[in-house]
Amino acid sequence: MQEIALILLGTVLVNNVLLVQLLGVSALAHMTGRVAGALRLGAATTVLLVSTGAVTYLAQRWLLEPLGLPQLRLPVAMLSMVLAAAFIELGSSQVDARLHRALSALRPLMIANTAVLGTALIGAERAASLAAALFQGLATGLGFTLVAVLFAGLRERLEATRVPPAFAGAPANLIAAGLMALAFMGFARMA
Numbered sequence: 001m002q003e004i005a006l007i008l009l010g011t012v013l014v015n016n017v018l019l020v021q022l023l024g025v026s027a028l029a030h031m032t033g034r035v036a037g038a039l040r041l042g043a044a045t046t047v048l049l050v051s052t053g054a055v056t057y058l059a060q061r062w063l064l065e066p067l068g069l070p071q072l073r074l075p076v077a078m079l080s081m082v083l084a085a086a087f088i089e090l091g092s093s094q095v096d097a098r099l100h101r102a103l104s105a106l107r108p109l110m111i112a113n114t115a116v117l118g119t120a121l122i123g124a125e126r127a128a129s130l131a132a133a134l135f136q137g138l139a140t141g142l143g144f145t146l147v148a149v150l151f152a153g154l155r156e157r158l159e160a161t162r163v164p165p166a167f168a169g170a171p172a173n174l175i176a177a178g179l180m181a182l183a184f185m186g187f188a189r190m191a
Helices: 002-014 025-030 035-067 070-095 097-111 114-126 130-160 170-189
Strands: none
Touching: 002 130, 002 170, 025 114, 025 130, 035 070, 035 097, 035 114, 035 130, 070 097, 070 114, 114 130, 130 170
8 A cells, every 4th residue: 555655756746757757748739728628638648658658658568578479568569558548438329418628529548648658558567466557557547637727827917917028928837837847846855
């Protein structure tokens, strides 16, 4: 239980996938800038991270390592990510039409998200068990969602604030992201 708590705390706050590892930054830069959109993207990414991490871990431990084919880790991870995104979208069509439309709009951001691919590869390599790989994916998704929601809130506040023309748009967003990364670096001392 202590290992799971450390994975959760360390991945969400200390080794955040967006602010420390710089994976998935493109999804952060291209999202709508609204908190509700960030929550939808974060939830979809979390489900995708957990499912892709589990499939990649199982494929590496039971298929690639016994056959001596470690060079196929990347194609297997990419295939599992695309298939998981397709199954999530297919499942959402059975649950709710609005959810399906929202996930269909987010599908390119989910598939092209390097956070998912990087986490699947790192989790399959480092995780001691399937449970650890699942919790690694869950914690990464929670960290991704946390930063996406915080950044969307900052963008909403920046839109409502008068910003000098030289800093409007991307410069203000980059400064905000840098300050947020510095704030998250303070958690490294706590771990």
